[in-house]
């Protein structure tokens with residue numbers, strides 16, 4: 332039986348570049364024919380965006396459990412996001428949600444972010460909370476409500492300009508609860524009209540991302556329910572409209588890696604909202620429930636990276652209800668680094684040969700070999716190379732940041748909706 336001390340030492344070695352773990356792994360990988368320098372270079376260039384709303388108090392419709400030290404305003408959310416970037420090295424942008432992050436002076440918010448080494452990323456309008464949107468926003472039958480919704484989208488185009496962002500990321504709660512409530516097709520036409528106006532108002536440098544979701548808050552039908560609905564609207568709008576895949580927005584049996592491959596092949600995969608789920612849109616820590624699915628998604632992304640220049644914005648969209656929020660964000664980032672690292676280790680030549688030979692399980696085992704590799708020492712080394720922390724969670728705990736902000740901020744404010 333191994334003593335607890337020994338196990339702890341082994342754990343520490345795995346997360347650090349000191350000791351034998353990294354040397355052993357890079358030697359093994361080199362012997363397997365992996366170009367370790369190239370893999371490390373790709374890992375250093377990985378970029379992940381964290382969401383402002385993931386730092387605030389959120390909850391379920393049953394309860395919100397306030398935590399001490401959560402941000403009281405968008406400036407403090409940006410400060411927390413900057414700290415996550417400092418510890419992980421790969422999160423230089425933070426997404427904002429308007430009006431949750433509405434401020435008087437967006438130039439000031441931008442300046443604050445930049446002073447902390449951060450930029451504002453995707454601007455997310457919010458068309459799902461106002462009482463006027465009971466029957467929808469851009470799909471609503473009343474032209475006055477559609478006007479109000481479109482004006483909010485246009486406001487967000489302006490906000491994006493002011494914070495220095497080139498991404499407008501859209502999700503619509505629009506849908507119906509009962510059969511017969513409204514016409515599917517008329518609603519779709521109303522949406523296309525409104526989005527066409529917004530698309531024309533965007534500067535050439537700006538992209539529009541369209542996020543789909545099968546249900547919730549609407550329970551009979553949703554106006555952008557799946558990737559096909561989102562893709563066809565994007566095709567009507569123009570080249571700078573692309574689909575955003577949120578991992579929590581699929582029916583349970585959907586093969587998400589296949590959807591990803593398909594959108595990549597169409598050149599219309601614009602962004603991700605990473606999270607994980609067991610049942611519905613659970614917004615749990617990415618990679619916590621189904622890490623193999625996450626790896627398979629990255630296998631498709633890495634495959635496409637080899638022969639395409641497509642820009643994909645990788646964002647986290649999670650709400651942390653019972654877990655410490657910054658630790659949850661850091662762990663999410665680490666899980667994404669590990670999934671990407673494993674996908675980079677897939678022996679593409681062996682995979683190709685096995686496929687061509689009709690070797691079903693040979694191909695499958697090639698993926699399993701990469702997935703089974705413990706890449707933690709490699710990721711720790713990359714983080715150190717980036718000037719971040721080999722073990723970001725330990726570094727965060729040792730830094731005393733959580734205690735400091737708890738004392739300064741006391742009980743914070745909700746992410747926006749609580």
Ligand code: LRH
Nearest residue numbers: 455502542577604612648
């Ligand atoms: C909807 C969603 C969308 C929203 C966010 C808060 O479920 O995924 O991206 O903007 O949650």
Ligand code: MN
Nearest residue numbers: 542577604648
């Ligand atoms: Mn989302």
Ligand code: MN
Nearest residue numbers: 577579580612
């Ligand atoms: Mn969601």
